[in-house]
Amino acid sequence: xxxxxxNTGSELMLxxxxxxxxxxxxxxxxxxxxVVARQLAISDxxxxxxxALRESxxxxxxxxxxxxxxxxxxxxxxxxxxxxLGVELERNNEVLERILHFFTSRNRPMPESVKVQALVPCxxxxxxxxxxTAPGLxxxxxxxxxxxxxxxxxxxxxxxxxxxxxxxxxxxxxxKQNLPCETEFVCRVLKTTGLGESRVEEIIAPELKHLTDAxxxxxxxxxxxxxxxxxxxxGCGAQENVAEAESIVRRLIGDHVFGVDDEQLETTLxxxxxxxxxxxxxxxxxxxxxxxNRITNVPGASAVLWGGAVSYANExxxxxxxxxxxxxxxxxxxxxETAREMVEGARRISGANFxxxxxxxxxxxxxxxxxxxxxxxxxxxxxxxxxxxxxLNQYDRETFKYVxxxxxxxxxxxxxxxxxx
Amino acid sequence: xxxxxxNTGSELMLxxxxxxxxxxxxxxxxxxxxVVARQLAISDxxxxxxxALRESxxxxxxxxxxxxxxxxxxxxxxxxxxxxLGVELERNNEVLERILHFFTSRNRPMPESVKVQALVPCxxxxxxxxxxTAPGLxxxxxxxxxxxxxxxxxxxxxxxxxxxxxxxxxxxxxxKQNLPCETEFVCRVLKTTGLGESRVEEIIAPELKHLTDAxxxxxxxxxxxxxxxxxxxxGCGAQENVAEAESIVRRLIGDHVFGVDDEQLETTLxxxxxxxxxxxxxxxxxxxxxxxNRITNVPGASAVLWGGAVSYANExxxxxxxxxxxxxxxxxxxxxETAREMVEGARRISGANFxxxxxxxxxxxxxxxxxxxxxxxxxxxxxxxxxxxxxLNQYDRETFKYVxxxxxxxxxxxxxxxxxx
Numbered sequence: 001x002x003x004x005x006x007n008t009g010s011e012l013m014l015x016x017x018x019x020x021x022x023x024x025x026x027x028x029x030x031x032x033x034x035v036v037a038r039q040l041a042i043s044d045x046x047x048x049x050x051x052a053l054r055e056s057x058x059x060x061x062x063x064x065x066x067x068x069x070x071x072x073x074x075x076x077x078x079x080x081x082x083x084x085l086g087v088e089l090e091r092n093n094e095v096l097e098r099i100l101h102f103f104t105s106r107n108r109p110m111p112e113s114v115k116v117q118a119l120v121p122c123x124x125x126x127x128x129x130x131x132x133t134a135p136g137l138x139x140x141x142x143x144x145x146x147x148x149x150x151x152x153x154x155x156x157x158x159x160x161x162x163x164x165x166x167x168x169x170x171x172x173x174x175x176k177q178n179l180p181c182e183t184e185f186v187c188r189v190l191k192t193t194g195l196g197e198s199r200v201e202e203i204i205a206p207e208l209k210h211l212t213d214a215x216x217x218x219x220x221x222x223x224x225x226x227x228x229x230x231x232x233x234x235g236c237g238a239q240e241n242v243a244e245a246e247s248i249v250r251r252l253i254g255d256h257v258f259g260v261d262d263e264q265l266e267t268t269l270x271x272x273x274x275x276x277x278x279x280x281x282x283x284x285x286x287x288x289x290x291x292x293n294r295i296t297n298v299p300g301a302s303a304v305l306w307g308g309a310v311s312y313a314n315e316x317x318x319x320x321x322x323x324x325x326x327x328x329x330x331x332x333x334x335x336x337e338t339a340r341e342m343v344e345g346a347r348r349i350s351g352a353n354f355x356x357x358x359x360x361x362x363x364x365x366x367x368x369x370x371x372x373x374x375x376x377x378x379x380x381x382x383x384x385x386x387x388x389x390x391x392l393n394q395y396d397r398e399t400f401k402y403v404x405x406x407x408x409x410x411x412x413x414x415x416x417x418x419x420x421x
Numbered sequence: 422x423x424x425x426x427x428n429t430g431s432e433l434m435l436x437x438x439x440x441x442x443x444x445x446x447x448x449x450x451x452x453x454x455x456v457v458a459r460q461l462a463i464s465d466x467x468x469x470x471x472x473a474l475r476e477s478x479x480x481x482x483x484x485x486x487x488x489x490x491x492x493x494x495x496x497x498x499x500x501x502x503x504x505x506l507g508v509e510l511e512r513n514n515e516v517l518e519r520i521l522h523f524f525t526s527r528n529r530p531m532p533e534s535v536k537v538q539a540l541v542p543c544x545x546x547x548x549x550x551x552x553x554t555a556p557g558l559x560x561x562x563x564x565x566x567x568x569x570x571x572x573x574x575x576x577x578x579x580x581x582x583x584x585x586x587x588x589x590x591x592x593x594x595x596x597k598q599n600l601p602c603e604t605e606f607v608c609r610v611l612k613t614t615g616l617g618e619s620r621v622e623e624i625i626a627p628e629l630k631h632l633t634d635a636x637x638x639x640x641x642x643x644x645x646x647x648x649x650x651x652x653x654x655x656g657c658g659a660q661e662n663v664a665e666a667e668s669i670v671r672r673l674i675g676d677h678v679f680g681v682d683d684e685q686l687e688t689t690l691x692x693x694x695x696x697x698x699x700x701x702x703x704x705x706x707x708x709x710x711x712x713x714n715r716i717t718n719v720p721g722a723s724a725v726l727w728g729g730a731v732s733y734a735n736e737x738x739x740x741x742x743x744x745x746x747x748x749x750x751x752x753x754x755x756x757x758e759t760a761r762e763m764v765e766g767a768r769r770i771s772g773a774n775f776x777x778x779x780x781x782x783x784x785x786x787x788x789x790x791x792x793x794x795x796x797x798x799x800x801x802x803x804x805x806x807x808x809x810x811x812x813l814n815q816y817d818r819e820t821f822k823y824v825x826x827x828x829x830x831x832x833x834x835x836x837x838x839x840x841x842x
Contacts (some may be wrong), residue, residue, distance in 0.1 A: 011651065013457050014608055015448025016683075019440060022462065024564045027436025036434050041443065041460040048458070064573070071619040072641045099571065111623040130704070159643055161820070187435055198492040205494070219465065220493045221432045222580055230432065262437075282731070288717025290712030292731040296709025297819055299785055307737030309730055310703070310713040316728030319770055320741050349740055364720055381532040398718055400583070 001179065003029065003037040004060040008067040008077060009158065013043045019300075020160060021066045033185035034175070044074045050084050057146035058155075062179055064171075065160035069134040071114040077155055078137070082121040085141065092096040092135075094128055099133045129168045132162040138174065142285055147382065152178060171331050190229045190249055191259040193410070197222040200229060204249050205241065211248075216241045221226040222394065223402050246329040258410060266294040270421060272416045273304040273354075280412070282308030283321050283342040283349035284359035286376065290401045306350040311342065321345035321357075334359050336388045343379030344386050354416065355381045358409050360393070362400050374400065378408050380415060417419050422600065425481040426449065426460040427473050429498060430487040430579065433462045440802075441581060442487045449588060454602035456822050465495045471505050478567035478574075483600055485592075488579035490555040492535040498576055499558070503542040506562065510540040512558075513547055520554045548591045554585040560597065573599060607659040611650045611670055614682040614831070618643040621650060621677075632669075637662045645816070646824055679831060686830040691719040693837045694775075701833070702771035703729030704742050704763040704778035706754065707797065711822045712779065712829055727771040732763065742766035742778075755780050757798050757809045762802030765807050775837065776802045777829050781814070781820045794819065799829050801836060 005025055011017040017021055019041060026036045040056075042048040049068070056063045068077030082089050096118035103110035117134045120126055127136030134157040141151040154171055156163045181338055192200060197220050205218065211216050217232035229249060233242040250257060273280060282292050284307075292308035295301050309320040317323040322345035323338055331337040343357035360376030367373035374394035380387055390409065393403045426446055432438040440462060447457045461477075463469040470489070477484045489498030517539035521734050524531035538555045540545055541662035548557030555578040562572040576594055577584045613621060618641050626639065633639050650670060652661040671678060680689055694701060703713050703726070713729035716722050732743040735754055738744040743766035744759055752758040764778035781797030788794035795815035801808055810832065814824045 009642070010638075010640050010653075011649065012443070013447055014451045014456075014651075014653075015444045015446070016608075016610055016649070016651065017642060018444045022433070023436045024441045025435055030435045035464075036436075036753070037463070038473075039434070039462040042458070043456075052459075070641075070643065072622045074640045076444070108617065109620070111617075111619040113623060114619045142667045159645070161645060161816070187437075188498070189437055196529065196532075198532040198535045199530070201493045202534060217431075217494045219431050220491075221438060222491065224580070224582060228432065230435075230437070232431075232435075285711075288722070288726075289705075289713025289729055289731060290717075292710025293714045293822075296711075296731070296783075296821070299818060301709070302787075305709075305731075305733045307731050307733045307741065308710055309726050309741065310710060310724045310726075311718070312717070312723055313771075315631070320728065320730065339609075350737065352733075362717075362792055366723075385828065386696070395582070397720060401714075401718070 001034065001062065001182070002060045003034055003036045003058045004064075005036055006063060006065045007039065007041040007058060008044055008049055009041070010043040010045075010067060010074070017142040021053065021163065024160070024164065025064060025066075025167065028172070030185070030187055031185070032172065032175070033181035035185070044068060045078060046076060046080055049077060049080045052082065053084055054146065055149055057141060059147070060151055062175070063151060063153045065153070066156045066163060069136070069155060070110070071117055071118065071133065075134075078119060078121070081153070081155065082141070085121065085124045085145075086141065090122055092118050092120040095126060095135050097127070098128065102133050127166050129157060130165060132157060132159060134162065136166050136170065173336065175384065183235045184233075184238045186231075186233045186242045187232045188242050188246055189261050190246065190257050190265065192227050192229060192253060192256040193225055193258055193406070194256045195227065195228045200227050203252050204229065207248050208245055211241050211245050216245055218245070220277060224399055225355070225406060226295065238273065258413070261364045264294070265406060265413060267298050269322045269409055269413050269416065270295065270298040270301055270304050274300060274415065276416070278416070279306050279350070280304055280305070281306045281346040281352040283346040283353045283355065283379075284308060284310050285312060285317070285342070285358060286360040286362045286406070287358045287401050288312065288362075289405050291321050291356070291405045294405060306352045309346065317342060321347065332355045332371075334361055334371055334375060334377065336390065339377035339379035339388045340386055343381040347381040347386075353382060354412060356412055358404060358408055360404065362397050364397065376404050376407075378411060379406070380411050382415060382419065422483070422603070423481045424455055424457045424483045425485070427477060427478045427484060427486045428459055428462040429465055429470055429486060430462070431464040431466075431495070433587050434464045442584065444529060445484060445581070446487075446588065449593070451606070451608060453593065453596070454531070454606035455596070455606070465489060465497060467497060467501055469819040470498060470501050474502065474505055475567065478562060478572055479685050481572055482570065484572060484574045484594070485510050486574070486576045489536065490557070491531070492538055492554065492580045496555075499540060499542070501516060501559070502574070502576065505565075506542065506560065508543045511543055513539050513541040516541065516547060516549070516556050517645065519549065523554050525532070534785065538543070548587050550578060550583050551586055553578060553580060555583065557587050557591070594783050604656045605654075605659045607654045607663045609652045609667055609684050611664050611667065611678050612684065613648050613650060613674060613677040614646055614679055614827070615677045616648065616674065618648045622675065624673050628669050628673060629666055632662050632666050635662065637666055639666075645820055646827060679834070685715070686827060686834060687715040688719050690834050690837065691716065691722055691832055693834065695721060697837070699725070699837070700727050700771070700772040701725055702727045702767040702773040702776045704767040704800075705729060705731050706733060706738070706763070706778065706779060707781040707783045708779045708822050709783075711734065712777070712826045715826060715830070727773045730767065738763060743770065753792075755782055755792055755796060755798065757811065760798035760800035760809045761807055766800040768802040768807075772777065772795065775833060776801060777833055779825060779829055781825065785818065797825050797828075799825070799832060801832050803836060803840065
């Protein structure tokens with residue numbers, strides 16, 4: 001089955017907006033067993049949109065478009081599709097009523113232009129929009145027009161808050177009914193850290209050869225400090241082959257596997273702590289709240305997180321964490337000693353089971369010969385005492401924060417796991 | 422000039438990775454006056470990559486590919502391009518030496534497979550990789566092969582840390598020399614909040630008609646709580662037309678404009694506070710460190726941010742911010758009274774010029790009839806006292822944090838700007 005996504009929007013081509021639709025839609029589809037063959041992004045210009053559609057219609061069983069259904073003059077997908085397919089636009093009264101209601105219920109004046117969103121290509125199925133005014137549209141393009149089979153053309157509005165529930169609640173049931181998946185499809189990703197991409201392959205590929213020879217797909221994706229190992233199985237036995245591959249890789253490099261699929265370290269950590277009814281306190285300097293932010297992204301974090309001090313100024317390290325002025329004066333804010341007093345203070349004040357502290361130089365300024373930009377001390381404390389780790393994370397500011405937060409969360413994860421055994 | 426980007430990677434099509442290359446490359450190019458016409462993502466499969474390349478070679482003056490140059494078996498761009506163009510791969514000794522050095526200098530064992538990265542299509546220009554082992558490649562595909570003009574094919578490695586400096590330092594100079602921009606190109610984005618997309622257009626479009634009639638492009642992009650207004654001018658007078666459009670829009674809806682281009686609220690705020698040598702303290706509950714994280718993403722934040730308490734548990738609100746237990750007992754953690762004591766405590770303890778506090782219910786659980794999920798109190802304090810704002814932000818957890826942080830930063834921005842006048 002050929003599936004293609006067309007994202008329209010000049011803001012995409014100008015690099016003003018990140019295209020999150022691609023990942024989100026591809027992920028939803030692949031979890032259902034559908035794999036997207038092509039994703040294309042183009043500007044809002046008519047000829048671009050029509051030629052992209054024409055090409056896709058000659059190939060695809062399913063086309064998903066995003067954007068171009070709104071009320072402004074650069075929203076042209078509706079008209080361009082109608083023109084390309086040679087159908088008229090007609091007013092849909094239910095859509096019109098919903099648009100009127102959208103504005104009256106919010107006590108907002110209704111610009112005349114929004115009514116254009118009630119125009120629907122003849123014969124299209126309308127997907128009502130629970131979070132906005134532009135409806136989605138589904139058109140079954142019959143065989144013989146662009147190729148010798150029919151194509152399901154699904155048009156979705158651009159704002160993620162509108163697109164996502166519309167896809168999940170309305171498009172997925174349509175797909176399952178009209179374009180059911182024929183073969184089993186299993187995708188599993190093991191997230192590893194501490195080995196390079198080629199080293200990972202060198203270790204695991206020979207041991208997986210009997211499975212890859214039998215059709216298992218093996219892929220790698222290298223990221224900062226991490227390598228994803230991906231298994232894809234299709235058809236009969238897919239589930240078993242992927243499970244066998246996973247157990248082989250865990251046997252070979254299990255120490256380096258810190259998660260599976262989309263599992264984030266913070267999710268694993270919160271689940272571990274929640275199960276054990278244990279708590280956590282944070283003391284962040286150079287990561288500036290990034291660790292707290294990641295942890296509080298996980299629903300249920302409030303049962304685990306006592307709190308975190310983003311202790312940027314020295315004074316805040318003293319007042320919130322009890323770091324002594326003498327230590328700060330003698331060793332500086334970025335030091336093993338300060339990291340230790342931060343983490344011990346966080347644990348003492350909170351009474352939490354575990355505490356972690358981070359102090360370092362995120363850059364771009366503030367480095368010295370002795371302590372270059374990227375220097376980080378991470379302190380850890382539990383009932384058995386405290387210890388401090390030193391790292392050198394020489395990246396741009398945001399990557400620095402990410403890598404440092406990964407190290408801190410991984411120290412916590414290993415400690416919490418070990419504490420049980 | 423036709424410019425196309427081809428992103429390869431099965432992880433993209435499976436929705437396992439967000440394609441940040443598209444935005445980054447499109448933005449770099451558009452800032453230089455080049456506009457990307459098409460961006461295509463496909464899997465690592467050979468037929469997919471070759472057919473995409475063949476189509477692009479028939480249209481484009483410049484093609485940029487990302488990914489597929491690494492050492493693992495799914496890195497196939499190098500071979501597929503050589504095969505498509507009918508050229509041999511030959512060993513490049515400089516690349517090989519750099520790969521050897523990469524491993525020896527890190528004291529890491531070198532897997533045999535990494536040497537494949539030293540294979541280069543005959544005649545290709547090699548772009549050395551300062552941050553990894555896979556070199557970039559540039560091939561001038563002569564006129565007559567795929568179309569009646571030549572095409573510059575630039576292949577870049579997938580990891581952002583390797584791709585970005587390679588593009589900036591090596592590809593941009595090549596482009597300026599070999600494919601210079603012919604016409605002036607100006608893009609400007611005004612970021613607005615508080616008006617719907619159609620309402621913005623209704624107000625501004627008629628007043629800009631003389632400019633759009635003369636060729637100025639006007640675009641809109643609606644996001645959660647925000648609408649971007651985008652002007653594009655090309656050719657002679659572009660700069661002046663865009664400047665005139667901006668001043669008209671500022672006259673009409675200036676109160677709603679909170680930034681331009683990529684300007685984030687936190688950047689604006691840090692710059693304002695730095696100029697005025699003023700400081701800031703934060704007290705975050707439901708945003709969980711997200712505001713602190715945004716602020717500390719801005720280089721120089723340490724001159725402004727005293728610190729932030731991520732006071733998740735009630736006890737942390739008392740210990741770090743001095744919120745009274747009586748207030749928490751009488752009104753609850755999510756209340757006007759708690760927000761006020763949090764922000765007053767943050768300002769008192771820090772001595773900062775400004776403080777902001779946030780307490781609310783991020784969800785998905787924890788709501789009640791009286792205080793549904795999404796309820797937020799934002800407290801503000803400066804030398805003149807404190808005040809509390811109430812919002813209802815009914816979104817998923819991460820969007821809730823984003824919208825709430827926008828509201829808090831906007832309250833701060835307006836207060837800091839007003840404090841001067």
